[in-house]
Amino acid sequence: MSDLICVGAISGAFGVRGEVRLKSFTSDPTAIADYAPLFTEDGKRRFDVTITRPVANGLAAHLTGIATKEEADAMKGTRLFAERAQMPDLPDDEFYHADLIGLLVLDTGGVELGRVRAVHDHGAGDILDIMGPKGETLVPFTRHAVPTVDLTAGRVIVDLTEDDA
Amino acid sequence: MARSVWKGPFVDSYVLKKAEKSRESGRNEVIKIWSRRSTILPQFVGLTFGVYNGKKHIPVNVTEDMIGQKFGEYSPTRTYYGHAADKKAKRK
Numbered sequence: 001m002s003d004l005i006c007v008g009a010i011s012g013a014f015g016v017r018g019e020v021r022l023k024s025f026t027s028d029p030t031a032i033a034d035y036a037p038l039f040t041e042d043g044k045r046r047f048d049v050t051i052t053r054p055v056a057n058g059l060a061a062h063l064t065g066i067a068t069k070e071e072a073d074a075m076k077g078t079r080l081f082a083e084r085a086q087m088p089d090l091p092d093d094e095f096y097h098a099d100l101i102g103l104l105v106l107d108t109g110g111v112e113l114g115r116v117r118a119v120h121d122h123g124a125g126d127i128l129d130i131m132g133p134k135g136e137t138l139v140p141f142t143r144h145a146v147p148t149v150d151l152t153a154g155r156v157i158v159d160l161t162e163d164d165a
Numbered sequence: 166m167a168r169s170v171w172k173g174p175f176v177d178s179y180v181l182k183k184a185e186k187s188r189e190s191g192r193n194e195v196i197k198i199w200s201r202r203s204t205i206l207p208q209f210v211g212l213t214f215g216v217y218n219g220k221k222h223i224p225v226n227v228t229e230d231m232i233g234q235k236f237g238e239y240s241p242t243r244t245y246y247g248h249a250a251d252k253k254a255k256r257k
């Protein structure tokens with residue numbers, strides 16, 4: 001589990017008054033402002049975010065420390081990160097994708113199967129994408145198939161029946 | 166043009182057989198199918214199908230609101246990972 005999670009990116013300047021065009025990766029695009037302060041990848045720069053309005057391909061926003069169009073242009077391509085602690089706690093059996101990705105995957109016998117590479121949702125329930133030495137395995141994220149998710153220990157236990165593999 | 170009602174929904178017969186066999190066995194296993202064109206029927210609710218997307222079988226947990234759709238709609242053929250950001254997954 002990393003402390004910083006990528007929640008957006010600056011795709012350039014918007015207008016001539018130091019606004020930036022912000023691309024949001026959050027479920028609700030405007031929720032990116034709720035996770036402020038945002039940081040650059042190295043954590044050296046810190047921004048507070050004020051969203052001014054939705055624009056084509058993103059949101060127009062004021063970031064603290066960016067006052068001119070030139071400064072905004074210079075930030076083009078910068079990815080913005082939020083602290084994991086800024087995200088609200090979730091009820092039982094609900095997890096952030098960012099917390100699940102990278103967890104060690106074991107089967108019920110304790111054999112290592114790989115690590116969680118991604119979490120997909122194609123409209124028919126969440127799916128864990130597990131990458132291991134034997135290749136890719138997709139497991140439905142249900143209590144039956146994934147009986148244990150231990151974020152503290154950094155592992156999930158999956159119950160693979162023969163046809164899952 | 167919509168399919169004629171008198172024909173009923175289209176389902177490949179092997180899908181029906183596999184689903185019936187799985188339901189009788191009572192085991193909660195992924196039923197591997199290649200038929201993306203088959204319609205999801207009410208008797209499939211609660212079962213999990215592995216729908217082939219040309220490369221792998223994508224697990225599809227059938228719920229009531231999926232009835233009448235085709236299996237292929239839930240098994241995309243192109244990969245997109247995107248950003249995790251604040252997205253949530255719920256264990257059902």
